[in-house]
Amino acid sequence: xxxxxxxxxxxxxxxxxxxxxxxxxxxxxxxxxxxxxxxxxxxxxxxxxxxxxxxxxxxxxxxxxxxxxxxxxxxxxxxxxxxxxxxxxxxxxxxxxxxxxxxxxxxxxxxxxxxxxxxxxxxxxxxxxxxxxxxxxxxxxxxxxxxxxxxxxxxxxxxxxxxxxxxxxxxxxxxxxxxxxxxxxxxxxxxxxxxxxxxxxxxxxxxxxxxxxxxxxxxxxxxxxxxxxxxxxxxxxxxxxxxxxxxxxxxxxxxxxxxxxxxxxxxxxxxxxxxxxxxxxxxxxxxxxxxxxxxx
Amino acid sequence: xxxxxxxxxxxxxxxxxxxxxxxxxxxxxxxxxxxxxxxxxxxxxxxxxxxxxxxxxxxxxxxxxxxxxxxxxxxxxxxxxxxxxxxxxxxxxxxxxxxxxxxxxxxxxxxxxxxxxxxxxxxxxxxxxxxxxxxxxxxxxxxxxxxxxxxxxxxxxxxxxxxxxxxxxxxxxxxxxxxxxxxxxxxxxxxxxxxxxxxxxxxxxxxxxxxxxxxxxxxxxxxxxxxxxxxxxxxxxxxxxxxxxxxxxxxxxxxxxxxxxxxxxxxxxxxxxxxxxxxxxxxxxxx
Numbered sequence: 001x002x003x004x005x006x007x008x009x010x011x012x013x014x015x016x017x018x019x020x021x022x023x024x025x026x027x028x029x030x031x032x033x034x035x036x037x038x039x040x041x042x043x044x045x046x047x048x049x050x051x052x053x054x055x056x057x058x059x060x061x062x063x064x065x066x067x068x069x070x071x072x073x074x075x076x077x078x079x080x081x082x083x084x085x086x087x088x089x090x091x092x093x094x095x096x097x098x099x100x101x102x103x104x105x106x107x108x109x110x111x112x113x114x115x116x117x118x119x120x121x122x123x124x125x126x127x128x129x130x131x132x133x134x135x136x137x138x139x140x141x142x143x144x145x146x147x148x149x150x151x152x153x154x155x156x157x158x159x160x161x162x163x164x165x166x167x168x169x170x171x172x173x174x175x176x177x178x179x180x181x182x183x184x185x186x187x188x189x190x191x192x193x194x195x196x197x198x199x200x201x202x203x204x205x206x207x208x209x210x211x212x213x214x215x216x217x218x219x220x221x222x223x224x225x226x227x228x229x230x231x232x233x234x235x236x237x238x239x240x241x242x243x244x245x246x247x248x249x250x251x252x253x254x255x256x257x258x259x260x261x262x263x264x265x266x267x268x269x270x271x272x273x274x275x276x277x278x279x280x281x282x283x284x285x286x287x288x289x290x291x292x293x294x295x296x
Numbered sequence: 297x298x299x300x301x302x303x304x305x306x307x308x309x310x311x312x313x314x315x316x317x318x319x320x321x322x323x324x325x326x327x328x329x330x331x332x333x334x335x336x337x338x339x340x341x342x343x344x345x346x347x348x349x350x351x352x353x354x355x356x357x358x359x360x361x362x363x364x365x366x367x368x369x370x371x372x373x374x375x376x377x378x379x380x381x382x383x384x385x386x387x388x389x390x391x392x393x394x395x396x397x398x399x400x401x402x403x404x405x406x407x408x409x410x411x412x413x414x415x416x417x418x419x420x421x422x423x424x425x426x427x428x429x430x431x432x433x434x435x436x437x438x439x440x441x442x443x444x445x446x447x448x449x450x451x452x453x454x455x456x457x458x459x460x461x462x463x464x465x466x467x468x469x470x471x472x473x474x475x476x477x478x479x480x481x482x483x484x485x486x487x488x489x490x491x492x493x494x495x496x497x498x499x500x501x502x503x504x505x506x507x508x509x510x511x512x513x514x515x516x517x518x519x520x521x522x523x524x525x526x527x528x529x530x531x532x533x534x535x536x537x538x539x540x541x542x543x544x545x546x547x548x549x550x551x552x553x554x555x556x557x558x559x560x561x562x563x564x565x566x567x568x569x570x571x572x573x574x575x576x577x578x579x580x581x582x583x
Binding site: 098169195 | 304306307308311333334336339340354372374375393395396397400401432434435438439461462464465466467468469473485486487490491494497498501502515516517542543545546547548
């Protein structure tokens with residue numbers, strides 16, 4: 001089984017549009033939307049939810065004023081400045097460490113487990129999809145990402161499918177770390193801008209850290225040909241395979257408004273042609289065809 | 297006054313708005329780059345770094361000679377960052393949330409202050425704008441404590457503009473809490489709208505006044521504007537798609553310098569924010 005994770009470092013470079021387009025080309029596969037913070041893949045693939053699960057995170061401290069002796073111990077112990085005024089807990093600041101709960105001399109602090117979000121198994125026109133919604137302002141995004149990737153792998157085994165296509169989150173922090181560990185390969189969707197190059201470079205450092213091979217796809221390459229060349233130079237230097245370039249085209253926005261992938265929207269557009277070539281390059285890439293320790 | 301420039305969706309133009317507004321301001325301001333995973337302000341303002349500080353966080357450092365393997369540290373840790381296996385204490389630094397519980401609970405005072413590097417905070421000035429930026433160490437998962445350090449570094453009474461990270465989870469909250477105004481940059485596409493709704497949810501949870509900038513305003517449909525009307529969110533600026541703007545950005549140049557007609561528009565944007573902050577009821581959640 002192979003898992004391809006589409007990432008970018010910088011947000012808004014076209015990860016989700018390309019993930020959906022790959023899904024139109026991939027044959028039978030499992031889809032996974034690991035951008036749990038701002039998931040958008042469902043807007044293109046109209047999943048019908050067949051299973052809905054609560055995602056439970058850690059606990060949050062709640063002080064019972066009846067039992068509280070107002071000794072101030074919790075305030076002294078809390079390293080997150082979450083104890084307010086005459087002893088209530090600011091739920092947004094509370095890190096869920098439970099130190100106050102365990103050490104309150106009056107035993108006045110409860111620690112109810114919080115629902116941090118939901119995750120779903122759904123049917124789409126391209127097969128099963130696992131996706132999630134992290135509650136607003138919630139923590140544990142990395143845990144939720146790990147949870148849905150695990151579920152995607154389970155489904156792939158159950159349905160005897162060879163490939164999982166995962167839409168990753170932006171950045172290089174907690175959810176990205178959870179999204180790339182153990183993946184077969186990453187597709188980096190990068191635009192030819194100074195920020196695109198800078199953010200890609202940090203993401204490649206992270207991928208090296210986890211020993212996951214990277215494939216580079218340059219989106220909107222014709223917006224700045226000189227920067228595109230610099231991205232290609234960087235790819236060569238860092239031994240990343242360039243799997244293709246996609247021109248800037250309002251067709252991406254039109255397809256999005258029509259809730260279609262760019263492949264479905266106009267089969268023979270220059271975008272569809274470019275994306276098809278990229279998909280073939282990904283499937284044929286050494287990174288996706290090694291039988292080393294990286295295969296799951 | 298502190299203004300946080302945020303968005304649900306990435307790549308909508310947060311950094312473009314934050315840097316161009318900062319550069320246009322007549323009264324001056326401090327710009328904080330709180331997108332510590334992928335800080336981009338420096339690519340546009342090229343600040344000369346005057347000071348750099350490594351930010352660390354507590355992790356347990358176990359003194360094996362004092363430890364009696366009583367397991368109290370492992371029991372109190374909700375993050376499974378410390379475990380006792382036979383006569384050995386194992387610490388998993390990347391799982392530690394620095395709550396200090398293990399240190400407080402240890403009856404033998406066997407746990408000292410270890411350190412994990414979160415990243416760096418840098419102070420500098422670029423294009424006449426004082427900049428403070430955070431940069432998370434590659435491989436580090438926890439952005440919020442570093443973001444809070446960047447925010448604490450700006451003790452200025454004047455105007456502060458924050459370039460926030462994308463999304464709606466804890467790093468964004470760390471970059472928005474306690475500010476006077478959140479400027480949400482969006483684009484009029486289905487993805488833009490969906491993520492804007494999430495971002496507005498976060499801003500409302502924090503009870504902060506907000507307004508919108510619609511970027512690439514002519515590429516997409518009208519649903520973001522309809523949503524803004526329905527939710528009574530003021531649209532403070534629209535930036536059309538213009539290949540010159542896209543190319544200026546791609547080269548790391550400033551719109552207000554290459555296309556000077558934009559300077560007045562960004563000044564106007566700031567004035568409109570100022571009016572709204574002055575009109576807003578006081579007594580919001582303090583940081």
